[in-house]
Amino acid sequence: MRHNGAALTLTLDGEKVAFTRGETLYEVAERHGSEIPTLCYDARLEPFGGCRLCVVELEGARNPVASCTTRAGPGMVVRTRTASIEVQRRILMEMVASENRDTDVDPMHGYASQEMATLLDRYDARTGRFAGATSGRSRPDDDNPFIKRDYENCISCYRCVRVCAEQEGDYAISVMNRGFDTQITTEFGGHLKDSACTFCGQCIQTCPTGALGDLKALANRDVPGETETTRTICPYCGVGCSVDVMTRGEKIVGVLPAMDGPANEGALCVKGQFAFDFVHHPDRLATPFVRDGETGELRPASWDEALDRAAGKLSRVVRDHGRQAVYGIASGRAPHEAAYMMQRFIRAGLGTNHIDNCSRA
Amino acid sequence: MSNPLADMDKPDVIFCIGTNMTECHPVAATRLKRALARGAKMIVADPRRIGLAEIADVHLPIRVGSDVSLLLAMAHVIAREGLVNEEFVGARTAHGEDFLKHVERYTPEWASEICECDPDDIERAALLYGGADRGAIYYTVGITEHICGVDNVQSLCNLALMTGNLGREGTGVNPMRGQNNIQGAGDAGALPNNYPGFQKVTDPAHQEKFHKAYGRKVDLEIGMTKVTALDLCGDRIRAMIIDGENTLVTDPDRNHCEHALKSLDCLVVIDIFMTETAKVADVVFPATAWAETDGVCTNTERRVQRLRAAVPPPGEARPDWWILSRLARRMGWQGFDFGSAREVFNELCALSPLYNGLDWDRIDRGEYQWPVPTRDHPGTPRLHEERFENGRGIFKMLEYRDPEETISEDYPMWLTTGRRLPQYHTRTQTGRSDGIDYLLSEETLEVHPDDIVRLGLEDGGYAELSNPRGCVYVKVRGTTKSPRGTVFASFAFEDVPVNVLTGGGYDPVTQTAALKACPVALKPAGTPPALSQAGPETGAAAW
Numbered sequence: 001m002r003h004n005g006a007a008l009t010l011t012l013d014g015e016k017v018a019f020t021r022g023e024t025l026y027e028v029a030e031r032h033g034s035e036i037p038t039l040c041y042d043a044r045l046e047p048f049g050g051c052r053l054c055v056v057e058l059e060g061a062r063n064p065v066a067s068c069t070t071r072a073g074p075g076m077v078v079r080t081r082t083a084s085i086e087v088q089r090r091i092l093m094e095m096v097a098s099e100n101r102d103t104d105v106d107p108m109h110g111y112a113s114q115e116m117a118t119l120l121d122r123y124d125a126r127t128g129r130f131a132g133a134t135s136g137r138s139r140p141d142d143d144n145p146f147i148k149r150d151y152e153n154c155i156s157c158y159r160c161v162r163v164c165a166e167q168e169g170d171y172a173i174s175v176m177n178r179g180f181d182t183q184i185t186t187e188f189g190g191h192l193k194d195s196a197c198t199f200c201g202q203c204i205q206t207c208p209t210g211a212l213g214d215l216k217a218l219a220n221r222d223v224p225g226e227t228e229t230t231r232t233i234c235p236y237c238g239v240g241c242s243v244d245v246m247t248r249g250e251k252i253v254g255v256l257p258a259m260d261g262p263a264n265e266g267a268l269c270v271k272g273q274f275a276f277d278f279v280h281h282p283d284r285l286a287t288p289f290v291r292d293g294e295t296g297e298l299r300p301a302s303w304d305e306a307l308d309r310a311a312g313k314l315s316r317v318v319r320d321h322g323r324q325a326v327y328g329i330a331s332g333r334a335p336h337e338a339a340y341m342m343q344r345f346i347r348a349g350l351g352t353n354h355i356d357n358c359s360r361a
Numbered sequence: 362m363s364n365p366l367a368d369m370d371k372p373d374v375i376f377c378i379g380t381n382m383t384e385c386h387p388v389a390a391t392r393l394k395r396a397l398a399r400g401a402k403m404i405v406a407d408p409r410r411i412g413l414a415e416i417a418d419v420h421l422p423i424r425v426g427s428d429v430s431l432l433l434a435m436a437h438v439i440a441r442e443g444l445v446n447e448e449f450v451g452a453r454t455a456h457g458e459d460f461l462k463h464v465e466r467y468t469p470e471w472a473s474e475i476c477e478c479d480p481d482d483i484e485r486a487a488l489l490y491g492g493a494d495r496g497a498i499y500y501t502v503g504i505t506e507h508i509c510g511v512d513n514v515q516s517l518c519n520l521a522l523m524t525g526n527l528g529r530e531g532t533g534v535n536p537m538r539g540q541n542n543i544q545g546a547g548d549a550g551a552l553p554n555n556y557p558g559f560q561k562v563t564d565p566a567h568q569e570k571f572h573k574a575y576g577r578k579v580d581l582e583i584g585m586t587k588v589t590a591l592d593l594c595g596d597r598i599r600a601m602i603i604d605g606e607n608t609l610v611t612d613p614d615r616n617h618c619e620h621a622l623k624s625l626d627c628l629v630v631i632d633i634f635m636t637e638t639a640k641v642a643d644v645v646f647p648a649t650a651w652a653e654t655d656g657v658c659t660n661t662e663r664r665v666q667r668l669r670a671a672v673p674p675p676g677e678a679r680p681d682w683w684i685l686s687r688l689a690r691r692m693g694w695q696g697f698d699f700g701s702a703r704e705v706f707n708e709l710c711a712l713s714p715l716y717n718g719l720d721w722d723r724i725d726r727g728e729y730q731w732p733v734p735t736r737d738h739p740g741t742p743r744l745h746e747e748r749f750e751n752g753r754g755i756f757k758m759l760e761y762r763d764p765e766e767t768i769s770e771d772y773p774m775w776l777t778t779g780r781r782l783p784q785y786h787t788r789t790q791t792g793r794s795d796g797i798d799y800l801l802s803e804e805t806l807e808v809h810p811d812d813i814v815r816l817g818l819e820d821g822g823y824a825e826l827s828n829p830r831g832c833v834y835v836k837v838r839g840t841t842k843s844p845r846g847t848v849f850a851s852f853a854f855e856d857v858p859v860n861v862l863t864g865g866g867y868d869p870v871t872q873t874a875a876l877k878a879c880p881v882a883l884k885p886a887g888t889p890p891a892l893s894q895a896g897p898e899t900g901a902a903a904w
Contacts, residue, residue: 145796169394169416198387198782199800216796230671233658235651236785238538239366239388240660242727245652245671252652252672262727263366263660269387270783275794276652279672283634283793285647286676298635298645303677303687310644311691313627317600321626324580327590327598330551331605331681332543334648335656335668337705338681339542339549340557342604345685346584348575349694353553353562353584354598357546358606359873 010076025067025078026054034080037089037119039096039208040157041068042112043259044266045166051096051157053089053119056080064088086123093125099135099180101152105210107227108217108246109148110201111256115208116155135180136211142191146199146274148213149192156182160203160212167267172196173203184211201273205257205266216274217246217254225249231258234272235333239263241272252276323350330357362662364497364533365730365742370395371531374493375403376486378428378517379503379877383412384782386501386537386661393499402493404486406431407503408777409807409849410842419486422844425775426507426764426878427476431483432516433761434472436464438487439523449525453754460519460756475761491524495531502539503779506876508765510868515757522754528745535661542658545665548716548731549709553584558713574712576696588872591617595624602629602688604681605648607636610787611852613874614830614864631684634789637855647678654680655702657724659731663741665719666727764878765866768846772828772880774812775847776862779877784853792853804857805838807849808883813839818885825886826850828879831861834886848883 007018012032019028024047029036040051047068055064059077064085067078079085097103097120104117120126136151156175161184164173172195176183186195204212225248234241242261246254255276259266288306289298301309317325328346330339339357346355369392382390390413397403397416405417406428414420423431439445440461450457469480469487476483490496498521504513517534526532538544550557560567562583572578590598591612601622612618622628622641630642633650653674659665682705689697699705703721710716718733718740729740745754768775783800784791791797806824808816818824820839825832826848835850835857843849850859866875 145799166395166398168391169398193800198383200387228671230652230669231667232652232669232671233541233660233666235541235790237386238540238543238661239386240541240658240662240664240666241388242666247671250672262666263662263664264388267388267391270797270800271785271791272388275783275785275791275797277795278790278793279650279652280675281634281793284650284675284678285633285635285639285645286678288647288677289635289639289642289645291643298640298642303679306644306646307688307691310627310629310646310688313643314600314602314629314688315692317626321597321599325597325599327585327587327601328551329587329601329603329606329608330546330549332540332546333651334546334605334681335542335654335658335702336545336549336709337656337702338604338648338685339546339551340705340709341682341685341699342602343550343552343557344575344697345602345689347550347556347571347579348577348696349689349692351577352580353582354590355551355584356553356587356590357543357551358540358587358608358611359543359547 008072008074010072010074010078012078013080019072023072025056025058025065025070025072025076028072029056029067029078029080036067036080037122038068039116039119039155040159042159042163042206045159045162048158048162051092053092055085055088057082057085090123090125093119093123094127095130096155097125098130098132099155100209101134102210105153105213106218106221108221108254109204109210109213110207111205111259112208113210113213133180135182137183144192144199146201146215146270147192147204148215148218150211150213151184152211153209154184154211155209156184157208159206159208160184163202163206168198168200168202170196170198172198199270199274200268201270202257202267214254216277220248220251220253223248223251223253227253229256234268236271236275241268243268243272245276252279318350324352324354326350326352326354328355330355332358362533362535362537363527363744364531364535365662366392368497368531368533368743369393370399372396372401372493372495372497373531374489374496375401376406376490376496376498377403377413378406378498378500379513380499380501380537381407381411381413381503381779382499382501382537385539385780387782389537402489404489406486408844408847419482419489421476421478421482421486423476423478425777425847426509426875427761428504428507428513429509429516429759430467430472430475430761431478432513432520433464433467433759434469434483435487435490436460436519436523437467438469438484439491439520440464442488442491444488444491445523446525450523453749454522454756455753456756457523459758460523463758490520493524493526495529496521496524496526497532497535498526499535499537501537503877505868505871505873507878508866508868508875509762510873511870512759512762516759518754519756519759522756527754528743528747530743533743538661541660544661544663545657545659548659548713553586556712557709558715560714570712586872588867588874591621594621599625600627600629601625602631603638604631605633607638607787607789609637609641610855610858610860613860613876615858615861616831617864631681633678636789646684647676648684649674649678649680653678656680657706663730664727665716665724665729665731667724764875766880768880772882773846774881774883776826776859776879776881777847777849777877778852778859778863778879779849781851781853784851786853787855788853804835804850804854806835807840807843808837809841809843809845810839811845812848813837816883816885818883823886823888825884826862826881828862828881830864833857833859833861848881
């Protein structure tokens with residue numbers, strides 16, 4: 001990006017760095033590894049400037065400025081980590097923590113749930129200096145099975161309100177009162193089910209304190225083992241959202257949206273976020289079945305017997321009625337390899353084109 | 362989709378038709394909402410007052426199955442008002458003049474008699490889309506699941522061609538695909554007319570290519586569609602292998618379907634659950650599920666992405682490709698010695714021009730959208746940028762056709778079907794995931810309050826929904842989401858098998874079933890029977 005024939009640059013912690021018109025100081029600093037702390041920031045949302053942790057010194061400005069809401073300008077001289085800024089951040093963290101019942105929550109709460117605890121450690125801010133009243137009223141009366149609403153751990157960063165409005169366009173979450181009495185709520189203060197909420201879970205995933213939590217994942221908090229994640233694609237509609245499946249041992253314990261997923265950029269819907277445990281349902285087929293010659297019922301069988309039975313019956317059909325008498329239907333919910341092998345079976349095996357998939361139904 | 366998902370927040374004017382996106386593709390819908398927040402306008406054509414209609418600038422509550430009339434009239438207005446993109450039409454299309462002449466007679470007044478929309482609203486919609494710098498069309502199976510599905514899609518293409526809304530950012534004609542790999546099933550060649558990569562089976566060059574690859578000659582004739590095959594079960598079709606489809610419940614005319622599958626000499630089903638379809642099979646093979654299977658899928662914007670196994674499958678479940686290749690070997694066939702999903706996918710890539718530039722490793726991060734013809738090709742987020750596949754975009758001279766079955770004195774209500782946000786298809790997955798039933802635990806029939814009064818129904822009471830194919834009992838829910846004369850239910854719940862009723866014809870080209878427009882009779886049912894059954898008189902199966 002050129003400006004008056006020269007690259008746009010500013011001075012960041014003594015170093016001359018380039019930036020693009022429209023970038024904020026926070027974005028420029030992030031690109032250069034400055035690790036400015038924030039609690040109200042979500043890269044997908046409009047900058048909010050609420051938590052004041054991202055303040056930096058800007059030469060010529062009387063007070064420190066919030067880097068998330070300040071656009072970079074040519075020639076600016078910015079200091080992100082001066083002693084006084086770091087003291088200010090530590091005090092802020094101590095004050096923020098003082099309003100919450102818990103400062104440490106299980107990571108199963110959600111994607112961003114460790115942000116506050118991480119900053120408390122970084123600033124050594126678990127001092128309890130400001131211990132006293134806690135703010136926020138939890139809603140254990142909301143019996144929904146997905147979203148824990150534990151506002152006693154809320155710091156009023158408004159990320160849930162903003163993700164619901166800006167990212168989802170649902171406007172299900174709102175704010176009541178001001179200052180210390182700020183309360184995150186829904187329209188008419190009721191249960192989420194009676195609001196515009198679609199249970200997409202985005203509020204959970206952006207919450208930096210675990211005030212909002214993924215109840216389905218939390219139900220698995222006692223499953224032994226380390227949590228591992230595997231990147232895959234949601235099994236439902238054709239949008240193809242990327243997800244990180246959380247597992248412990250052989251069990252899926254939850255789903256995280258992939259913030260860098262090319263199709264969804266961190267967004268999910270209720271199905272992709274919460275409808276994963278069908279995989280472990282006791283109804284899953286775990287052996288082949290064949291129809292018993294005597295009873296006429298399906299009964300479990302070995303792979304050998306089932307493959308023999310299927311091949312035998314198919315071969316008989318081919319012998320008696322010709323290879324044109326066999327038809328294959330592939331699935332729109334199985335991977336390419338399944339559909340490819342089905343058409344290969346029909347084409348390379350039988351030499352016909354009697355193959356289709358379920359898109360006509 | 363002709364355009365990437367990332368384009369969805371870029372149009373000036375959005376035209377959604379036959380797509381209940383906030384419920385069926387919720388994450389894509391969030392992009393449209395962002396476009397609206399940015400100032401874009403939106404037209405929504407749908408018989409029901411769906412979520413998108415609530416936030417639209419113009420809602421056209423068309424009668425089910427009348428899309429062509431609406432789209433002809435919109436073309437008429439665009440032509441009449443001089444909003445045709447002459448440069449685009451001249452440089453990139455064929456039969457433009459004929460088309461503009463063709464639509465002269467199709468006024469909004471004419472269309473309003475058919476689609477039952479206010480002619481002024483049709484006019485407004487046409488002016489909005491026609492006047493857009495970036496106009497984008499989005500549709501789903503509300504467009505295709507009609508006897509005139511192809512005509513509907515071509516009508517949309519006509520609009521995009523006449524306004525030059527193709528091949529640019531924030532434009533396009535964009536179908537939203539309904540299953541996570543329905544696009545991929547077609548890409549991989551699971552179609553009766555195409556080899557992998559949509560290579561026509563009737564082209565001698567393609568035949569030669571696959572003869573060489575598979576070591577066997579494949580018939581020159583196009584195969585049957587699934588619809589024809591189901592019609593010929595027990596006759597010319599004697600055996601079926603069905604992978605991961607609950608055909609019995611999802612296909613139209615359930616009784617016909619069940620009869621067809623039961624008349625086979627051999628039915629082999631591969632699935633993860635004992636579905637209604639698996640229950641009538643001779644052999645059922647247990648497949649690995651999502652999160653247990655390594656593989657590849659392609660999304661609605663043609664993005665080729667990796668599926669990865671995170672947990673082991675239950676018991677002896679195996680990947681579909683393994684099952685089918687081992688079955689092929691058991692048939693005594695050569696060339697099915699695959700050892701991994703990687704090997705299978707790489708063979709597909711080698712044989713499909715759309716995937717020639719890809720392989721298992723290259724799609725690791727999902728950055729490619731097909732076509733990717735060569736190794737040095739960056740992929741194709743946007744189709745038709747410079748030219749169309751076959752040279753010029755061809756205008757089609759279409760006429761409106763009535764659905765095969767229309768409402769009558771005996772069957773005076775339209776039934777239309779679809780999905781609901783929390784539940785997916787026949788609930789084989791969502792019905793087995795904890796908590797989803799908290800959001801939606803039973804099916805209800807959406808009926809306009811005036812119809813409830815007129816037909817003597819009770820809001821919350823049961824109704825009998827019937828036509829000559831069968832009868833379904835369902836709880837009634839009064840809502841102005843349904844227009845007068847049209848009722849809606851999803852096919853998610855097994856105790857409300859609405860596909861007992863559907864099945865009034867198919868598109869003659871694609872043989873896609875007319876699932877969206879079905880005349881029915883509707884009357885109060887008193888207390889509900891245990892489970893809806895087929896056969897309006899006897900309550901017994903109809904075969």
